[in-house]
Amino acid sequence: MNGNTGKIALIDLTENTVESLTLPEETYRRFMGGSGLAAKIFWDRADFAADALSPEALFILMNGPLTGIRLSGASRMNATARSPLTGGIAESSCGGYFPPALRFEGYDGLIITGKAAKPSLLLIDKGIVTIEDAGSLWGKGILECTADLRNKYGKKSTSLVIGPAGENMVPFACILNEAHHAFGRGGMGAVMGSKNLKALVVNSETKELSLTDPDRIKTLVKELTPRIKNHLISQVLHDFGTSGNLEGHMYSGDVPVRNWTSNFDEEMGDALTGSTLSDRFLKKTATCAYCAVACKRIVQVDEGPFALDEGPGPEYETVVAFGSLQGSSDLAAVCKAGRMCNDLGMDTISAGATIAWAMEAYEKGHITEKQTGGIPLLWGDMETVINKVLPLMATRSGKLGDLLSMGSARAARASGGNSLEYTAQSKGMEAPMHDPRGGHGHALAYAVSPRGACHVQTAMHFMETGACNYPVIGFEFDLEALTHEKKAETMVLAAAIGSVENSACLCQFADRSLTLPEIVELINAAAGYGYDVGSMMEAGLRIFHLKRCINYRFGFSASDDDLTPRLKEPARDGDTAGIEIQFDEMKNRFYEMMGFDPLKGIALRKKLESLELTEEADSIWPRTI
Amino acid sequence: MNMSQYYKDAEDLYKIYGYFLDRVLRDDKIGLKMSKAGIIIKFMYTDPDAEITIDLKNPPSKEGYYGTVYMGPCDIKEDVWSKQPADHSHRFWHGLENPIAGITKGIIKQGGKVTAMLKLLPVIKPAFQLFPIALHEMGLDNLIVTKK
Numbered sequence: 001m002n003g004n005t006g007k008i009a010l011i012d013l014t015e016n017t018v019e020s021l022t023l024p025e026e027t028y029r030r031f032m033g034g035s036g037l038a039a040k041i042f043w044d045r046a047d048f049a050a051d052a053l054s055p056e057a058l059f060i061l062m063n064g065p066l067t068g069i070r071l072s073g074a075s076r077m078n079a080t081a082r083s084p085l086t087g088g089i090a091e092s093s094c095g096g097y098f099p100p101a102l103r104f105e106g107y108d109g110l111i112i113t114g115k116a117a118k119p120s121l122l123l124i125d126k127g128i129v130t131i132e133d134a135g136s137l138w139g140k141g142i143l144e145c146t147a148d149l150r151n152k153y154g155k156k157s158t159s160l161v162i163g164p165a166g167e168n169m170v171p172f173a174c175i176l177n178e179a180h181h182a183f184g185r186g187g188m189g190a191v192m193g194s195k196n197l198k199a200l201v202v203n204s205e206t207k208e209l210s211l212t213d214p215d216r217i218k219t220l221v222k223e224l225t226p227r228i229k230n231h232l233i234s235q236v237l238h239d240f241g242t243s244g245n246l247e248g249h250m251y252s253g254d255v256p257v258r259n260w261t262s263n264f265d266e267e268m269g270d271a272l273t274g275s276t277l278s279d280r281f282l283k284k285t286a287t288c289a290y291c292a293v294a295c296k297r298i299v300q301v302d303e304g305p306f307a308l309d310e311g312p313g314p315e316y317e318t319v320v321a322f323g324s325l326q327g328s329s330d331l332a333a334v335c336k337a338g339r340m341c342n343d344l345g346m347d348t349i350s351a352g353a354t355i356a357w358a359m360e361a362y363e364k365g366h367i368t369e370k371q372t373g374g375i376p377l378l379w380g381d382m383e384t385v386i387n388k389v390l391p392l393m394a395t396r397s398g399k400l401g402d403l404l405s406m407g408s409a410r411a412a413r414a415s416g417g418n419s420l421e422y423t424a425q426s427k428g429m430e431a432p433m434h435d436p437r438g439g440h441g442h443a444l445a446y447a448v449s450p451r452g453a454c455h456v457q458t459a460m461h462f463m464e465t466g467a468c469n470y471p472v473i474g475f476e477f478d479l480e481a482l483t484h485e486k487k488a489e490t491m492v493l494a495a496a497i498g499s500v501e502n503s504a505c506l507c508q509f510a511d512r513s514l515t516l517p518e519i520v521e522l523i524n525a526a527a528g529y530g531y532d533v534g535s536m537m538e539a540g541l542r543i544f545h546l547k548r549c550i551n552y553r554f555g556f557s558a559s560d561d562d563l564t565p566r567l568k569e570p571a572r573d574g575d576t577a578g579i580e581i582q583f584d585e586m587k588n589r590f591y592e593m594m595g596f597d598p599l600k601g602i603a604l605r606k607k608l609e610s611l612e613l614t615e616e617a618d619s620i621w622p623r624t625i
Numbered sequence: 626m627n628m629s630q631y632y633k634d635a636e637d638l639y640k641i642y643g644y645f646l647d648r649v650l651r652d653d654k655i656g657l658k659m660s661k662a663g664i665i666i667k668f669m670y671t672d673p674d675a676e677i678t679i680d681l682k683n684p685p686s687k688e689g690y691y692g693t694v695y696m697g698p699c700d701i702k703e704d705v706w707s708k709q710p711a712d713h714s715h716r717f718w719h720g721l722e723n724p725i726a727g728i729t730k731g732i733i734k735q736g737g738k739v740t741a742m743l744k745l746l747p748v749i750k751p752a753f754q755l756f757p758i759a760l761h762e763m764g765l766d767n768l769i770v771t772k773k
Contacts, residue, residue, distance in 0.1 A: 232725075232728050232735065232739055232743070235739055235740050236740050236743055239740040244743075245743065247744070248743070248744075248746050248747045250747070251747040251750050269747070275744060465723075465725055466723040466724075466725035466726030466727075467725055467726075467729055468729065469730045476730070478723060478726050512729075
């Protein structure tokens with residue numbers, strides 16, 4: 001097998017065993033790799049009755065066919081599990097250095113089940129997977145643990161680590177590579193924690209890959225790298241990081257403010273935007289493996305209450321979640337809060353959004369000091385957030401830590417008044433920091449994305465903002481952000497393209513300058529799938545439908561494809577004020593185009609069969625005699 | 626051959642943009658914010674071929690202005706340049722064209738410090754309201770574009 005290694009490690013932490021699994025090449029072609037292949041494995045092997053944090057639960061890490069080819073944006077991998085936050089499928093994508101290292105060690109992925117009897121780590125060294133003791137690491141923050149692992153296993157090693165939040169099974173705990181690159185969403189860190197798995201370490205000496213057409217890959221990498229590097233988006237990302245256009249997004253109504261009560265604050269936009277971060281705190285840039293874009297920030301805050309040593313800086317999502325969303329324009333506080341979340345191992349989106357919701361609930365009297373343990377939750381009070389709230393959440397300590405560590409949806413259900421209405425989430429997962437009132441396609445994308453409110457599981461975010469042009473599939477029209485027009489039609493394409501990106505494990509920033517035929521050529525030259533654009537898009541749709549089927553098996557239905565009232569109410573200020581989102585119209589049209597059953601929210605048998613999902617169709621739609 | 630819907634020739638374009646940019650660069654909110662960019666931008670147009678340079682780096686040549694505009698080719702070296710059809714620019718200044726989409730589709734070409742120019746986008750957004758007003762004041766209501 002080329003591109004892929006054809007080898008997946010099957011690890012049972014309860015039995016302390018490691019086996020090797022080989023899947024048919026046809027399975028790779030149908031499900032591509034990464035997110036798609038992980039979803040197929042999940043469908044085939046998961047115990048759908050098992051709790052997300054039980055030993056029986058699956059935790060899958062999966063590379064894509066392009067991992068390790070030394071192209072910018074092609075060093076990502078996927079994590080898939082049942083989400084402890086939503087109860088549905090969770091998937092998360094991470095760049096950094098672990099994915100190519102695992103590929104070089106001969107593995108496409110890891111399937112982890114069971115629960116270790118004591119804190120453990122997985123070591124992948126010279127192609128052999130072993131389960132090692134991690135007792136001395138348990139309880140440590142991610143920064144210290146990562147440094148310890150580097151010291152123990154050498155400079156060429158790279159690790160995935162959870163923090164105290166993962167150990168305590170906070171349902172939005174994350175996993176970090178090199179304390180900077182995150183499997184952020186869906187609670188993957190909690191799944192690892194539930195298995196007593198503190199870390200995974202790869203010690204990679206070799207850089208060998210087996211490719212279908214290595215010369216063509218070499219040529220493509222040479223041709224595409226300058227284009228990726230010089231693309232406008234890449235330049236913005238390099239110069240100012242992922243928050244580079246935050247100020248511009250603020251004017252278009254994309255940036256939520258004070259728990260989504262507003263989406264316009266000019267001063268906050270100016271104070272929090274990427275160029276301000278660069279001017280004030282940037283020490284240098286950093287990157288994922290083989291990427292010329294280098295969008296990562298290394299920051300240092302020299303003085304003040306949020307002084308911070310040189311280290312990983314915040315992404316856009318963190319800047320907004322711990323900035324405008326909490327009513328703060330203090331960028332130093334954002335840097336500190338982001339670093340703390342990294343160390344504690346919490347998804348900054350869910351953590352920040354839950355705190356912002358709590359601030360509004362406190363203001364409205366739906367959370368009282370009795371529930372907060374006497375801690376006031378005031379807009380913009382970042383000292384309290386950083387010094388008190390975050391540590392309590394990660395350790396689930398005290399009444400406040402216990403409440404907020406549940407995530408906003410469960411915390412709201414446990415609180416008073418109508419506080420669930422002003423959470424901003426879908427299927428229990430907090431929305432990322434892009435306000436659907438500033439781009440109505442986001443509303444549809446958040447609602448129908450299998451993992452919950454998400455802007456990267458599909459390509460809608462980039463398609464709606466004008467950053468995509470795919471004439472080969474008919475997407476060459478301009479989308480008007482503030483209407484529902486053509487959004488359902490776009491969403492069908494966005495679902496397929498997003499699945500392709502997450503299964504080929506391409507970075508959604510770096511691949512913006514690639515055409516679909518170029519992605520096809522890359523995949524074929526690496527893995528020999530024999531795709532054309534049509535079959536690649538069909539594979540993307542197949543993967544999206546499969547994830548919907550997984551959610552159905554977990555009990556989700558069409559009624560779960562919804563947003564909370566806060567996300568659907570018209571904006572109150574800025575250019576988008578007063579404009580209604582025609583959500584039902586978009587959703588109904590999308591359902592019609594996808595062939596979804598209007599109640600079950602999954603495709604009908606015929607549609608599933610047409611996508612080569614016959615076995616899946618049989619289990620959901622029993623054949624009648 | 627000039628294929629423009631809105632401009633007869635380069636002189637016509639210079640007349641309209643001259644009037645409009647004069648207002649923009651005197652505007653205490655928009656002009657002041659633009660001047661903070663501290664860059665020199667060259668706009669190149671096709672259909673009709675024309676060139677406008679806005680200097681936001683050097684001290685303005687006239688009192689009460691936040692920058693200096695040069696109509697037609699000039700010797701000042703730009704930090705960033707942008708090239709697009711004049712009609713696309715005309716619609717852009719009405720707020721009817723998405724510049725990111727224009728760049729993605731290759732309608733707009735750019736070079737130099739493009740990130741500095743991108744930073745100007747939110748700053749100039751209020752000028753979208755001024756452009757049709759400028760056209761109206763010039764008696765050119767027939768050139769005002771409305772959303773379909």
